[in-house]
Amino acid sequence: MKYLQKIGQFIIMLRDVFRRMTKASVLKDLIFKEINDLIIKSLGIVVFVSFFIGGVVTIQTALNLNNPLIPKSLIAFTARQSIILEFSPTFISIIMAGKVGSYITSSIGTMRVTEQIDALEVMGINAANYLIFPKIIAMLLYPFVIAISMFLGIMGAYIAGVMGGYINSEQFLTGLQEDFIPYHLTYAFIKTFFFALILATIPSYHGYYMKGGALEVGQASTTSFVWTSVVLIIANYLLTQLLLS
Amino acid sequence: MIVVKNVHKSFGEEEILKGISTTFLQGKTNLIIGQSGAGKTVFLKCLLGLFLPSKGSISYDGENYATLGNNGRRKLRQQMGMVFQGSALFDSMTVEENVMFPLRMFTKQTREEMLKRVNEVLERVNLQGANAKFPSEISGGMQKRVAIARAIVNKPKYLFCDEPNSGLDPKTAILIDNLIQEITRENNITTIINSHDMNSVLEIGEQIVYLKDGLLEWEGNKDIIYKTDNENIINFVYSSELFKKVRKAQLQGL
Structure with a gap:
């Protein structure tokens, strides 16, 4: 019953987000600010994690392929498939649930406990639209982050594979192009689009409806991370079933 | 001017405001006072249009908030200014x-x-x-x-202040009170202050509304409050030894 109530509250919040739009000139500034806070400031961790995980995937694959009958190009093939299908869209989204999700929950939650949201409402401003809509629009750029992650993941795989002596450059490039199905990229970006909406809205919900003080802001951030991750994993399963099976 | 007529507000079975009628005057500092749980915050939120009364009406210079459409309500909200307890x-x-x-x-x-x-x-x-x-x-x-x-x-035509001098030192609190009163007079605003501060009551209370258990128990101003024989308000406003002495002095015409 409690969960049903929360789902209802989440739907009401989403409805409010798209009602009574904030003045366009103000909204434009808010969207640019959110693009900076949510997208640009996340690039550092995405670049770092993608590059090294790409390398690790290659090393682990190489060390597990001992059979001389299996071609070395399979290392690059495996790295490509892992990175495009799962690592970049899903693993990076879980990391973003921690980084961006916590930021969204704590920033909106702090505004709630310090009456800043009440101040917006008293002025006749639709606080849900003012605070959450720019975040949703900014997160529409999230697929670009994932594209960068895919590129750097494969780059990391190449460097680790070739420099580590597990595979030569020619074999890697052959494996990279082997049995490439362009639809897998479409699938990955469709997933990413849904993940972006989850990353923008669930943490916003936890901040927007939080009650209490500073301690509860911290608790809300943790809860938000847990629920965003759970919903991401479930959505990942459902989308994979729908789009790939 | 804000005219409040028989305002009731309930949450489920619990009735918080039990029929409040009063008038908040333009160009004056109107104070709402009362103990915790008296219904002051709910009343202030009703005045701000954040809660709609379950019964009764609130009119802002003749405009009844409850009967206004969404645009009318938004326009009225834009004529309101609010100072929050924590500044916000x-x-x-x-x-x-x-x-x-x-x-x-x-x-x-x-x-x-x-x-x-x-x-x-x-x-x-x-x-x-x-x-x-x-x-x-x-x-x-x-x-x-x-x-x-x-x-x-x-x-704004209406200024609402929720405990504007809470957490401030006495000197700054008086400065803030005086500033609000001066601005109210200069701009002929209807100012409503939700206050716990008895200094404010005695300094700037040009119109005082005392709430108790969701009802308006007493109404008046700083010049007559010391003359009241209402025990509840005497115990609330003049609770400290210092304020008891102040009242005694006021009654003696000192």
Whole structure:
């Protein structure tokens, strides 16, 4: 019953987000600010994690392929498939649930406990639209982050594979192009689009409806991370079933 | 002027406001006082239009909030200024951006026009030169003054203050009280202050409404409050030894 109530509250919040739009000139500034806070400031961790995980995937694959009958190009093939299908869209989204999700929950939650949201409402401003809509629009750029992650993941795989002596450059490039199905990229970006909406809205919900003080802001951030991750994993399963099976 | 007629407010089975009728006067500082749980905050939220009364009406210069459409309500809200207990300044914005916020949201003024008005109100609250500071860089008293500047920048007809001097030292509290009273008179605003501070009651209480258990128990002003024989209000306003002595002196005409 409690969960049903929360789902209802989440739907009401989403409805409010798209009602009574904030003045366009103000909204434009808010969207640019959110693009900076949510997208640009996340690039550092995405670049770092993608590059090294790409390398690790290659090393682990190489060390597990001992059979001389299996071609070395399979290392690059495996790295490509892992990175495009799962690592970049899903693993990076879980990391973003921690980084961006916590930021969204704590920033909106702090505004709630310090009456800043009440101040917006008293002025006749639709606080849900003012605070959450720019975040949703900014997160529409999230697929670009994932594209960068895919590129750097494969780059990391190449460097680790070739420099580590597990595979030569020619074999890697052959494996990279082997049995490439362009639809897998479409699938990955469709997933990413849904993940972006989850990353923008669930943490916003936890901040927007939080009650209490500073301690509860911290608790809300943790809860938000847990629920965003759970919903991401479930959505990942459902989308994979729908789009790939 | 705000006219309140027989306002009731219930949450489920629990009735918080049990029929309040009063008039808040224009150009005066109207105080709502009462013990915790008396219904002051719910009453203030009803006056702000954040809660709709379960029964009764609230009229703002003849306009009944409950019967207005969404546009009418929004326009009326834009004529209201609010000073929150904790100031509620937007901490990601500078003092200038905070004060300019209502102008950016609700007017079509150019940046130069907005800046001129912002500097006018900052000067009025004695904060000239603080434009570039962030709320975290200024004191509690200064934050309250910024909140007052933000509340009056769009020339509201109604100003609401929720315990505006809580958490301030006595000297700053008096400064804030006097500032609100001066601004109220200068701009002929209907100001309503939700207060716990008995200094405020005796200093700026031009119209005082005392709530108890969701009912209006007493109504008057600072010049007659000491004459009341209502035990509840005597115990509430003159609870400390100092205020008991003040009342005694007032009764003796000292």
